[in-house]
Amino acid sequence: MSGFYFKSRDVMKSGKQRRVEIMEKRRARIPAKESFDVYALPVPAGAVLADQDALSHNKNAIFLPLFYVDYAFNCRDCGAAQIWTGKQQKWWHEIMQGNINSVAIRCRPCRKIEQQRKKQARETHLSGLAAKQKQ
Ligand SMILES: [Zn+2]
Known part of the structure; x- marks a missing residue:
């Protein structure tokens, strides 16, 4: 048996083999994380x-809420202080199937104005498109 043969079979390891061994040792050293039950956490008073x-329907969401709490914000357009209640959030996310990352940004009157503006813009766009196609 030659020295080379001994070395290559029993002592020499590839970089990949060495990395695997190091990772295994490291994994054995770190204790497994204790799992905790998020459902056992206390729910704030007044939460929905x-x-x-x-x-x-939120397929890519990592976290889904366990409850909704009132959310304070200022209207983007008029700056009025607003509360998006937990009940309204539940309606938006669960019944209207709104995206879980979406939040209220406008007060009710400004939301109506914005809806009207969008509707108007859509009509203008479509009528313009129709006029173009007639030519
Ligand atoms: Zn407003």
Whole structure:
């Protein structure tokens, strides 16, 4: 048996083999994380509980809310202080199937104005398109 043969079979390891061994040792050293039950956490007073099944349309969401709490914000257009209530959030996310990352940004009157503006813009666009196609 030659020295080279001994070395190559038993002592010499590839970089990949060495990396695998190091990672295994490291994994053995780190204790497994204790899992904790998020459902066991206390729910704030006045919170509206979320229905996880009704939120299943959020396919890419990592976290889905367990409950909704009132959310304070200022209207983007008029700056009025507003509260987006937990109940309204539940309606938006679960019944209207709104995206879980979407939040209220306008007060009710400004939202109506914005809806009207969008409707008007859409009509203008479509009538312009129709006029163009007639030519
Ligand atoms: Zn407003």
